[in-house]
Amino acid sequence: MLVALLLTAHLLVGVALLGAVTHQAVGLLRPSAVQSRRFIARYAKADHTAFTIAIAVLFALSVLLGGLLYPTYRIQVRIPFEGMHLSWAIGLFELKEHFGGLGIGLLPAYVWAWRPGNVTGRVGLTLVLAFIAWWNFLVGHVLNNLRGLT
Amino acid sequence: MRGTAFSAAFCCAYVWALATNHPLFLYYPLHGDFRWGMQPLLTSAQASGPAMAWYGIVATASLLAVCATLCVPRRLSGRLTPYLWLFPVGAMLGCAFLLRRFF
Numbered sequence: 001m002l003v004a005l006l007l008t009a010h011l012l013v014g015v016a017l018l019g020a021v022t023h024q025a026v027g028l029l030r031p032s033a034v035q036s037r038r039f040i041a042r043y044a045k046a047d048h049t050a051f052t053i054a055i056a057v058l059f060a061l062s063v064l065l066g067g068l069l070y071p072t073y074r075i076q077v078r079i080p081f082e083g084m085h086l087s088w089a090i091g092l093f094e095l096k097e098h099f100g101g102l103g104i105g106l107l108p109a110y111v112w113a114w115r116p117g118n119v120t121g122r123v124g125l126t127l128v129l130a131f132i133a134w135w136n137f138l139v140g141h142v143l144n145n146l147r148g149l150t
Numbered sequence: 151m152r153g154t155a156f157s158a159a160f161c162c163a164y165v166w167a168l169a170t171n172h173p174l175f176l177y178y179p180l181h182g183d184f185r186w187g188m189q190p191l192l193t194s195a196q197a198s199g200p201a202m203a204w205y206g207i208v209a210t211a212s213l214l215a216v217c218a219t220l221c222v223p224r225r226l227s228g229r230l231t232p233y234l235w236l237f238p239v240g241a242m243l244g245c246a247f248l249l250r251r252f253f
Contacts, residue, residue: 075200095246
């Protein structure tokens with residue numbers, strides 16, 4: 001029961017993180033589109049500086065919840081994956097965990113880059129965090145479909 | 151400014167810890183045991199269950215990154231900023247290379 005609750009919380013935090021980081025990344029890449037009335041322009045129009053702390057907190061929370069679930073995965077999912085010779089699935093999860101770890105280490109620079117007056121490096125760091133968020137969400141979804149935690 | 155040095159050092163230290171197998175500690179989820187990275191459980195893998203290195207790798211990278219942050223001059227941290235995104239990208243590619251046996 002606790003695992004199911006943690007997994008649901010992990011999913012919800014992941015969804016919120018995806019929304020925030022995608023919004024911010026799109027806003028960064030399309031700053032000149034604010035005058036248009038098209039959907040993507042209005043989507044990019046939001047004040048993307050407002051997302052920074054929320055993204056950092058959601059990312060840290062997502063990795064923390066994943067870290068709490070990780071021992072259960074190691075016992076209940078990875079061992080059966082090894083038995084089923086699904087080494088690609090194990091590899092995908094290994095990448096997910098390491099990307100998540102690297103993302104945690106990236107947060108201080110990310111928050112610093114979004115402070116007023118600091119523009120250098122903002123785009124690259126935001127896009128890397130967005131990539132990690134998307135990768136981890138999609139891999140988690142695929143692996144949970146293969147064999148979910150109980 | 152210190153945050154940029156921390157993040158750059160964290161990425162380098164993380165890949166180093168993964169490549170050279172230097173987690174600060176190991177966690178054995180079957181029995182909930184912790185062991186220092188250099189002192190894995192001596193019982194058979196069957197009895198102790200699988201070891202998890204990820205927490206220890208994050209701890210190693212954090213520790214080394216804090217040390218590096220205190221040593222790196224602020225001026226150098228400032229110069230790193232435009233290229234900072236290269237560190238996580240390089241680290242992610244390094245992780246993918248180290249995990250190529252799975253694919």
